[in-house]
Amino acid sequence: MKRLLLMLLGALVACASPSAQEKGGLVPLRLDEAALSTAYAPRRIALLVGISEFQDPQWRNLRYSEKDATDLAAALKDPARGHFDQVRMLTRPEQTTRAAILSALHELQREATRPDDVVVVYFSAHGTLARDGQGELRRYLVTQDASYRSISQTALSMDVLKAEFDKLPSRRRLLVLATCHSGSGKSLLPKELEAELTGIKSGFYARPLEESSRASMVFAACDWGETAREDEGLRNDIYTYFLIEGLNGKADRNMDGAVTATEAHDYARRRTFAFTQGRQRPSAEILEVGADPVVLSGSINRTGRPELFSYNPRLDGFTLKVDGEPRTELPGGTAVVPGKRTVELTKGDAVLVRREIDMTAGERLPLEELLSDTFPRRSLALVGGVFSFVDGKSRAELLPASPEVAAVLRLEDKPLQDFALLLDVGGIRGQHRLKLAPGSEVPFGYTRLSVGVGMPYLWRWDRLSLYAGPRVAALYLRRSFQVEAFTGGQNYFTVSPGVVGGMVWRLGDRLELTSQAQVMLTYVVVDGQGQAVGFTGGWAGMGYRF
CATH class of the missing domain: 2.40.160.20 (Porin)
Incomplete structure (x- = not known):
C-alpha cells in the first residue's frame, strides 16, 4: 500500500512539472477577447418554409408561397436590414414534406442553443381543419405530401408544430404563420367538414390562435376563422408583403433605429386590414417580459420614444386615444411624445380608462397596468x-x-x-x-x-x-x-x-x-x-x- 501511494505521489509531481516535454504540464493560456466575444455572441437564425406545390391534386397550387419565403429571406439576410447570421429556406418539393419539415425543426433545436439567440420560423402554405383520432377539431399545415382524404395522418398538426417550436432553448423566438383554415383563400377544407362548419354558430371554434409559452410570439396572417389571401398586384401573401415592407424601416414607430417583431406585426396588421377592407385581420399571441426581445431589422442606436401597447384579449376592439386623438385599435401599440399625456381606452361612447401619465423616453407601458389601476384596491x-x-x-x-x-x-x-x-x-x-x-x-x-x-x-x-x-x-x-x-x-x-x-x-x-x-x-x-x-x-x- 505504501509503495502504491509513493507511485501516485510521483505521478502527481510529474504532471505538475514545468517541462515542455511532459504531458499534463501547465502552459500559459492566451485568449483573444474579440474571438471569445464572437464565439458567445447571440446568433440570428431563421427557418423559412414556402409550400407552393402539392402531390395530391385536391390541394390547388399556390402562386407566391415560394416567393414569400424568398423575399423574406432577402430582407433578413440583408446587412442593412435583418443582418441574420443564418437563413435557411425550404421551398423544393423534397424539402417541404411533413418529415422534412420536422427534421429541419429538430436541426434548428440543435443549432439555436443559446437563450439570447433570435430565432424566426416562417410558413407560407395552405392551412386546413380536420378531426383528429379522438374526433377533436384541429388545425393542420398542408405539407407537400399531405393527403386530402387523410389529413390528420399525413399533414402537419399545428399542435405538433407549436410543440416543436416551444422546444427551442431561445427566449427570443417568433413563429409566423402565413396560412389559414377558413375554406377559401390560402386554405381548403374537405367538403364534408365545410358543410359541418356551416351549421355551427360562430364561437364554436372561434378560439385564440395558439397558447403562447413564455417569451415566445406567434403571428398569423389572419384571425381564427378568417381567410389569408395572396394578391396578384403585390405578388405576395398580403400579410407577408407588408411585414417585409415594415422591415425596411417603415414599422419603426418609436424611431430608435430598430424594427422589433411587435412593431413589424402591428404595421403589417394595420396595412393588411386596410388593404383587404377589413376582411383579413392578422392576429398575434404575445407574451413579453420587459422590452420586445426580438429585433428583426436594424439596430437600436438611440433611445426611442415612449410606447403604449397591449396584446391582452380583454382589450381587443378598444380604441387607444392619446390627448383626445385616436391612435390605434387594440391589439397593438403606438409611440408618443415624451411628457404628460392623457391616455384613454374607449369602445364606442364608453370610456374604460382615462388617465394622465408622465411618459419618459424609452419607456414601454403595457395598457393592462392602467386597466388594473381602475379596479378597487x-x-x-x-x-x-x-x-x-x-x-x-x-x-x-x-x-x-x-x-x-x-x-x-x-x-x-x-x-x-x-x-x-x-x-x-x-x-x-x-x-x-x-x-x-x-x-x-x-x-x-x-x-x-x-x-x-x-x-x-x-x-x-x-x-x-x-x-x-x-x-x-x-x-x-x-x-x-x-x-x-x-x-x-x-x-x-x-x-x-x-x-x-x-x-x-x-x-x-x-x-x-x-x-x-x-x-x-x-x-x-x-x-x-x-x-x-x-x-x-x-x-x-x-x-x-x-
Missing part, C-alpha cells in the same frame, strides 16, 4: 373562524379553542407597491368550563378581543392573490368566575409579534372570497407565573372592494 371583509392557543396546556388552563368573528380591511399597494396594509379587529364572548382536577370543573365566562396590523407581500395572478408577511396584534382576554371559592375576574392585555398569510379569489370587480391565518407569540401570566405561549387563528369569509 381596498377591501373590507367579514370573516369567521377559530382562535386557539398552540399548546395543549394553555388551551386547558387559559382558554380552549373558540370561535370568533372579525372584520379585515386590506389596502393593496400601500404603503409600497406589491405590499398590503392589513387592519383587523376580532373577538367573541362565551361560556366554558375549566378542568382543575379529574371530576372537578369550574364554569367561567370569557371575553376576547384582538386588533392586528400586518404588512404582507402580495403575489397576484389574474383573479387569485396570495399574501404573507409580518403582523403585530394586541390581545385582550378577560375571564369571569362565579363560584363559592372565588368570585371575580382576570384581565390580561399583551402586544404580540407574528406572521400572517392569506388568499383572495375575486368573484368580480367588487366581491371576493378571502381566507387568512396568523400565528403569534405572546407572554401571559397564569397564577403568578409568566410563560411564553403561541396562539393562532384562521378566518374565511366574503369581502367587498371599494
